[in-house]
Amino acid sequence: MGSVLFEDRFTRPPHVVVIGGGIAGLAAALRLRDAAPEGTTVTVVEQAGSVGGKLRTGRVAGVPIEDGAESFLLRVPEGRALAERVGLGDDLVSPTASGATVWVDGSLRALPAGTVLGVPVDLEAVAASGVLSDEGLARVRAEPGRPGTPLGEGDVAVGALIADRLGPEVVDRLVEPLLGGVYAGRADRLSLRATMPALAAGLADQPSLLKAARANRGTAAPNTPVFGTVRGGLSRLVTAVAHESRAAIRTGLPVRSLRRTPDGWQLTLGSAGSVGVGTTIAADAVVLAVPAAPASRLLADVHPVAAGTVGVLEYASVALVSLVLPGRVALPPGTGALVPASSGRLVKAVTYVSQKWGHVLDGYTGEPVTVVRASVGRYGEETALQLDDESLIAAVRAELATLVPLAAGWPAPLGAQVNRWGGALPQYAPGHLDRVASVRAALAAEPTLALAGAAYDGVGIPACIRSGQAAADRILAALPAIRRGEPVHG
Ligand SMILES: Cc1cc2nc3c(=O)[nH]c(=O)nc-3n(C[C@H](O)[C@H](O)[C@H](O)COP(=O)(O)OP(=O)(O)OC[C@H]3O[C@@H](n4cnc5c(N)ncnc54)[C@H](O)[C@@H]3O)c2cc1C
Incomplete structure (x- = not known):
């Protein structure tokens, strides 16, 4: 694409659109708010009915339970720093239990430390x-x-x-x-x-x-907690970041296409319902913070080769089955159990949620309960995920009874919930980092377009935050030239 000179375009301030309101997109929006010149406007366009992506706190039998991600690494700075930035530093909590087990030869063994x-x-x-x-x-x-x-x-x-x-x-x-x-x-x-x-x-x-x-065992002080989360649930982090970003948040609107125009970008928004059918919005710069499949589709018009490389990334599907059990159930010590794939079991991990995270029952005033959450589904094994909710819950309960035998048996739950995350976890195959580098090199000529999210630089929440912030920094570097009306596209 030839260089384009902008003439009268900055009679209005720059407008940056973030496509995808997961934690990466929201972290990008907040960084733009904090560092972009006065007057810059930021819009987050999200296809789902609410922002947060894989971070979403729900409720089962009156207890707040994470529908998706549960916690984040505290030994890297980004999660903690973001929570502090949005006023949630005092609400960071660490596990109230330690040590996990692995199911080997029919019984649970403590995972060796370190x-x-x-x-x-x-x-x-x-x-x-x-x-x-x-x-x-x-x-x-x-x-x-x-x-x-x-x-x-x-x-x-x-x-x-x-x-x-x-x-x-x-x-x-x-x-x-x-x-x-x-x-x-x-x-x-x-x-x-x-x-x-x-x-x-x-x-x-x-x-x-x-x-x-x-x-490489790490240099963090031994007393630093490895993981943390936000009291009340990760949705609080999502809401606070979205609020602090002061971005215009537009939900229920999938972006259907992304196209270069002589003076920026044009996005076509589809509909999830009837609002905004086929409307277009203009942007001076775009952060593309969606998973690989939609990113690949949206890049198709911009750089077909880069789009093809992004689209190579495969994803695994998982389901989480949360059970709220009556009474204080005496679970084995620790935070939970891992189950090797070779066991042939459906359940790949179980978390003793209310034992691991004492705070989940803070403020809960109902009868005593115990919360556990089982994770089901590995890459390439989707059969179990095709079970309907009732059958999946029954299968998980039956397995838990043999994986984690309890003296008094497993009681019938007061509440149970299945959260399905289809195609949610990127599978970084060998060569992933080179593929990402080649995509970024291919898009080097488009400094007003930045990629962010779990498809590229790490799936953990801190890595996604870091990638959103880096994407915002790329856009920030291009904004002065845009404001001066200089050519910024190759
Ligand atoms: C079940 C589960 C448990 C996890 N547990 C943990 C954990 O405990 N700790 C941890 O650190 N990490 C965990 N992870 C990983 C981590 O949560 C994710 O990698 C991270 O949240 C991804 O953030 P993201 O912003 O890149 O993407 P997403 O959260 O996927 O956000 C992308 C957003 O883009 C939107 N979107 C997609 N297409 C379009 C479009 N065309 N137009 C507009 N919007 C679009 C989506 O609706 C979504 O909201 C977990 C992941 C899963 C699935």
């Missing part, structure tokens, strides 16, 4: 946990004496690398259950560089995986 996403660091702790068999443990112990092939600049699947160096049990019983909690993915399909970047970097000059894991 692994790097399941890669052992302290072999004595792994031995004491009983998670690995004697042969599995011997294989791990032998690793430093078996020089591996240097990783160099390349990328590999997490599962293949770890199985090769430490044996398949470490993948099956430790790494995959933990990665599954983040990606609902299979270790043999996930990129090492994208999902364990510090470990990948460590392996560039360190042939031993164990030694690389030890070197």
Whole structure:
């Protein structure tokens, strides 16, 4: 596309449109509000009836329960800083229980402390946990004496690398259950560089995986809580960020197409209902903060090659089954249990919600209850998700009775809810980071268009916040030229 000179366009202040009102889009909107020149207007266009995307707090039997994401890492700054920025710093809470278990050989064993996403660091702790068999443990112990092939600049699947160096049990019983909690993915399909970047970097000059894991076990003070969330639920964070951004929030409006115009961008909005059918809006700059499939569709007119590369990303579907049980049920200690894929079970994890997060019952005045939440669905295994809600709840309850046997048995729930997240968790395959870099390079000539969200730079909430803020920074860098009417498009 040739350079375009803008003449009279800034008789009005710049207008930035954020497409997608998940946490990445909202973080971008807030950064724009905080740093853009006075008069800049920001609109967030969201196809769903409300903003927040995968962050949504619901209610089951009167108890506030997360329908989607539950908490975020506190050992990286973005989640905490965003909460503080919007006045929720005093409402950050940390787990009231610690330690999780993994279901191995028919019983729950404590996950050894201090692994790097399941890669052992302290072999004595792994031995004491009983998670690995004697042969599995011997294989791990032998690793430093078996020089591996240097990783160099390349990328590999997490599962293949770890199985090769430490044996398949470490993948099956430790790494995959933990990665599954983040990606609902299979270790043999996930990129090492994208999902364990510090470990990948460590392996560039360190042939031993164990030694690389030890070197990367993190430098945070031991008393810093690893995870936190917002008292009252993550929807409070969403609402506060949306409010503080002072953006015009337009919900129920899917963006159907995105097109370059001589002086900016034109968006065509579809409808979710009858409002705004086929209307168009103009923008000087756009943050595209939607998952890969809609991002790919919207990029098709802008840069077909980049659109194709974005569209390669696959997603896993999951369902969360929340149960509110009557009374104070004596659950095993800890925050919950992970269930390896090799077990053939439907449930891949169970969280003892009211034990892990004491605050969820703050302000609840009904009869005593216990809340648990099971997570179902792994990449490529969607059959279970086709069950209707009633059957899924029944299947989960039946499995929980065998995975987590309780002395008094599992009581019938007072309330149960299924939240389905179809195509919700990106699967970063080997080469993901190179694909993202190639997309960004292809779009370098469009400085008023920025990509953000879980499709690119990390799926966790802090990573999505960071990517929204970085997208806003890219737009902010282009705004002065836009305001001066200089050419900003290649
Ligand atoms: C079940 C589940 C549990 C999770 N748990 C955790 C957790 O505990 N901790 C953690 O850190 N992370 C967790 N994650 C991951 C994390 O929540 C997400 O990766 C993150 O919230 C994604 O944010 P986002 O803004 O990139 O995307 P999204 O939240 O997907 O937001 C994108 C928005 O774009 C909108 N949209 C799509 N197409 C269009 C269009 N054409 N026009 C307009 N709008 C459009 C969507 O409706 C959506 O609201 C979880 C994810 C899931 C699915």
